[in-house]
Amino acid sequence: MNPHSVIFSAVLSFLAFLGEAAASQLFQLPTANRAVLDPSGSEKAFAGTTGHSWNSGTFGCIRSGGGKFHEGLDIRCMERNRQGEPTDAVRSTADGTVAYLNTRPSLSNYGNYVVMRHSIEGLEIYSLYAHLSSIQPGIETGRRVKSGEQIAIMGRTANTREVIPKERAHLHFEINLVINERYALWHAKNMPESRNDHGNFNGRNLIGIDPWKLLLEQQRLGTNFSLLRHIQTQPELCRVLVQGSDFPWVRRYRALRERNPIAEREGIAGYELVLTFNGLPCRIIPRAASQIQSKAKYSILSVRSEELSKHPCGHLLFKRGQIWTLLPAGERLLNILTF
Ligand SMILES: [Zn+2]
Incomplete structure (x- = not known):
């Protein structure tokens, strides 16, 4: 190849790279x-x-x-x-x-x-x-x-x-x-x-x-970069178990659902939702009836206190004595989510 065509092909591949990067x-x-x-x-x-x-x-x-x-x-x-x-x-x-x-x-x-x-x-x-x-x-x-x-x-x-x-x-x-x-x-x-x-x-x-x-x-x-991965890896504030096999969020954001062979075999009775500090259910984990302890419509499974103190404006839950409780904003979010 002569020097000009080397430069020419380098320019072409650079342009292709730019095009790809933009796309x-x-x-x-x-x-x-x-x-x-x-x-x-x-x-x-x-x-x-x-x-x-x-x-x-x-x-x-x-x-x-x-x-x-x-x-x-x-x-x-x-x-x-x-x-x-x-x-x-x-x-x-x-x-x-x-x-x-x-x-x-x-x-x-x-x-x-x-x-x-x-x-x-x-x-x-x-x-x-x-x-x-x-x-x-x-x-x-x-x-x-x-x-x-x-x-x-x-x-x-x-x-x-x-x-x-x-x-x-x-x-x-x-x-x-x-x-x-x-x-x-x-x-x-x-x-x-x-x-x-x-x-x-x-x-x-x-x-x-x-x-x-x-x-x-x-x-x-x-x-x-993947938007899906970006959302699924948002920092976790808490996990909430929601009873019910079907509600708008789990239908529309199916892409956020994770596999659970037990629930797939026994049937889905509820979903464990991983919430961010502002309440975004960024991961959805199906649960079978045999994996659910509480009878309550919503139950808080775990809370990361350090994430809560990092973001004090979420107002979703608080600790009363030893027990985590939903605040009105948290309750309302889950009500809208499952309506
Ligand atoms: Zn603004």
Whole structure:
């Protein structure tokens, strides 16, 4: 081979590698702010709350001294118009379908927001983009959208009395699983006194994973990244045994089910759910009647106290004397999950 063709074929294989790398990226950044991919985090990447560091713009128990949960990332604005308003393009993080739009900011502290539905490795997953100034024309429920396609423009909309200040302009970005597709019915039956303006896309029915961790792990593992594995290996807070052989979560998230030969032989009488600090059932283990001790509808099998003290904002359970008990939020989560 002459030197030119060596270089030519090297360039070709590099381009093929780039193409492959791009194709294998399950999730793209929702804005042009690439500082989000810096594992050490920075002011450039995240907009913290007023008077607090960038850290308060990340996912987890990072507000009110750890007691309050922030379900997403507040990705800082990069482009502004002459009035200082954010103009960053907001793009779908993956191929998907528009699941829900809220275009009446007064109805949500998320202001204008879009929820996209994605089907990845057998998992139904929902990305959410909030505080938008506007949604792109043609973005309507049911519309198919390509990964990286612009769906909106960043903004500062919210229904809170205090508006989001210009200097804090950001995209609030979440990655969620939906707890129950019959949520709207559950809400009408169990919380008739409170309005539900968003049907199944009520915040109570969405349960998130940390988008920053996900993006960093994808960056680290490249083509070896698996969303399924990422979810199954979320840190465990507790295990709860739920009676019953069939409920929406175990049906919709079959991919999270593990094998249990005894239950397969004897029949499934319940499920052991591994919950994260914010209540995500990240692993589902079928159990036979012979493997279930309690008669209660739900029973707590184990709790990792160090995980609980690391994340004090979950409010799912507490220890009364020597006994672990579900708090109202934990009880409600299991009620919705099994409704
Ligand atoms: Zn936020």
